[in-house]
Amino acid sequence: MDKLQVRAAGPLTGEVTISGAKNAALPILMSAVLAQDTMTLGNVPALRDVNTTIALLRQLGAEVSDLVDNTLTINPATIDNCVAEYELVKTMRASIMLLGPLLAKYGHAEVSLPGGCAIGARPVNLHIHGLRAMGAEVKVEEGYVKAKVDGRLKGATILMDVVSVTGTENLMAAAALADGVTFIENAAREPEVVDLACCLNAMGAKISGAGTDVIRIEGVEQLKGVQFDVMPDRIETGTYLVAAAATRGSIVCRKAAPETLEPVLLKLEEAGARIERGDDWISLDMAGQRPKPVNIKTAPHPAFPTDMQAQFCTLNALAGGTAKVTETIFENRFMHVPELQRMGAAMELEGHTCIIEGREDLQGAQVMATDLRASACLVIAGLVASGTTLVDRIYHLDRGYELIEHKLAGLGADVVRISA
Numbered sequence: 001m002d003k004l005q006v007r008a009a010g011p012l013t014g015e016v017t018i019s020g021a022k023n024a025a026l027p028i029l030m031s032a033v034l035a036q037d038t039m040t041l042g043n044v045p046a047l048r049d050v051n052t053t054i055a056l057l058r059q060l061g062a063e064v065s066d067l068v069d070n071t072l073t074i075n076p077a078t079i080d081n082c083v084a085e086y087e088l089v090k091t092m093r094a095s096i097m098l099l100g101p102l103l104a105k106y107g108h109a110e111v112s113l114p115g116g117c118a119i120g121a122r123p124v125n126l127h128i129h130g131l132r133a134m135g136a137e138v139k140v141e142e143g144y145v146k147a148k149v150d151g152r153l154k155g156a157t158i159l160m161d162v163v164s165v166t167g168t169e170n171l172m173a174a175a176a177l178a179d180g181v182t183f184i185e186n187a188a189r190e191p192e193v194v195d196l197a198c199c200l201n202a203m204g205a206k207i208s209g210a211g212t213d214v215i216r217i218e219g220v221e222q223l224k225g226v227q228f229d230v231m232p233d234r235i236e237t238g239t240y241l242v243a244a245a246a247t248r249g250s251i252v253c254r255k256a257a258p259e260t261l262e263p264v265l266l267k268l269e270e271a272g273a274r275i276e277r278g279d280d281w282i283s284l285d286m287a288g289q290r291p292k293p294v295n296i297k298t299a300p301h302p303a304f305p306t307d308m309q310a311q312f313c314t315l316n317a318l319a320g321g322t323a324k325v326t327e328t329i330f331e332n333r334f335m336h337v338p339e340l341q342r343m344g345a346a347m348e349l350e351g352h353t354c355i356i357e358g359r360e361d362l363q364g365a366q367v368m369a370t371d372l373r374a375s376a377c378l379v380i381a382g383l384v385a386s387g388t389t390l391v392d393r394i395y396h397l398d399r400g401y402e403l404i405e406h407k408l409a410g411l412g413a414d415v416v417r418i419s420a
C-alpha cells in the first residue's frame, strides 16, 4: 500500500491548477447512460473513483474510452446489462447514481447497495422512495436495489425528508426521461447538483430550479450525447487553500470556481487570510501570520461543507486559540481526531463537536488515513509538523485528489509517495 512521506518545508507559495470535481464528474459520467449516442466529457479528474466508474460503465456494456488529457467518451448505445455488481460498487458509494438513469432509460436496474462506510451509514431510502413515487417497483434483495417499471417513469412531486445530494441527483436524472413533470422539494442546492443539471440540459433535458430547494423537471423522450466540461473541484480548491493557510503561505488556485466555495473563503478570512477572487482564480495570503481559530458547523450547501471539516480541524489545531467544529451530516466523521492527537494536536470530542485548542507546533508521526478528507487533513498537518509524517493507506486520497504530491511539490512542499 502506498504511503505519503511529508516533511515541513516552510510556507506554501506559488500557483496550483485545480482539477475537475470528483463529486460532479461521477454523477455526470453515470448519467451518460441516459444519452442516445456518444458523450464527450472534459475536465474529468484522473482519480481512482473515475477509473472505477469507467470499469462500471464497461461492465454494463457501454463503450468507454480511456481517460486521456482529462477527456473521455462514453457511448451508452451498446449497454446490454443493467446490473452494477458489488465488487466495483463497494469501493465507491457514488455508484448508486446508476440506479435512476438505468431505470429511466432501460426500465430496469439492479445496483448493489454500497454498504456502510467509515464516515457514516449512508442510507438510500430517499432514492428508493422517490423512484417509487415515479411509479417504479423497487425492492432490496440479496444486497441489491432492484428496480423496474412498465414503460416510462411518471412525473411526480417528491418531498425529500432530508437534504440529500446523491438522492437529488439520482431522482433528477431519472425524471429527465420520465413521462410528465417532476418536482423535487427540499432538494440539495450543492453546485455539483447544478453542474449535473447543466449537463442534462445540454443533452436536451428540461430542468429548472437546480441550485434552489425546488427543482422542476419536465421529462423528455430522448436525450442526446453532447460535449460537456466538468466544473472545478471546490473541495480540492479548499484543501489547497487550507494547506497554504496552515503553513502561513501565499498561493493562487487557477481554474477554480470562487462562487462555489464562499462559506469556505469566509472562514479562511476569519482565520486571518487575505483572500482575493477573480473569475476563475482565488488567491490566499496569510502574510506569515498564525491562523486564528474559527468555529465551524457543517450543513448542506450553502452552509459550510462537510467535505472541508477535517481540513479545518487541522487549521484549528495550529491556531492561536480555541475553536469548536461541529459535524451535522455524518455521524462518524471525526476519525482524523485520534490521528491528529498522535501528532500532538490538543482536541477532544464531545458528541458531534470537536473542541480544539490550537498549538504552535505539531510533531510528525506515522498516521493512518481513514477516509478521503481525513487523509487530506493529515497531509496538511504533516506540512507543518516537525520531523517526518508518514501517512498510510493513501488509496483514500487517490479517490479524490488528482496528482496531490505533484501539486503540493509545485507549491514548495516536501511530499514524496512511497510505493509499496
Ligand SMILES: CC(=O)N[C@H]1[C@@H](OP(=O)(O)OP(=O)(O)OC[C@H]2O[C@@H](n3ccc(=O)[nH]c3=O)[C@H](O)[C@@H]2O)O[C@H](CO)[C@@H](O)[C@@H]1O
Residues within 6 Å of the ligand: 023, 120, 121, 122, 123, 124, 125, 126, 127, 162, 163, 164, 165, 166, 167, 188, 190, 299, 300, 301, 305, 306, 307, 329, 330
Ligand atoms: C448534504 C451533504 O452535505 N451531503 C454530502 C454527502 O453527499 P451524499 O450524496 O454522499 O450524501 P447525502 O447528501 O445523500 O446525505 C446527507 C444526509 O442524508 C442522509 N440520507 C441520505 C440519503 C438517503 O436516502 N437517506 C438519508 O437519510 C444521510 O445519512 C446523511 O446524513 O457526502 C458527500 C461526500 O462527503 C458530500 O460531498 C455532500 O456534501
Ligand SMILES: C=C(OP(=O)(O)O)C(=O)O
Residues within 6 Å of the ligand: 023, 092, 093, 094, 307, 372, 373, 400
Ligand atoms: C466522502 C467523500 O466522497 P464519497 O461520497 O465518494 O465517499 C468526499 O468526497 O469527501
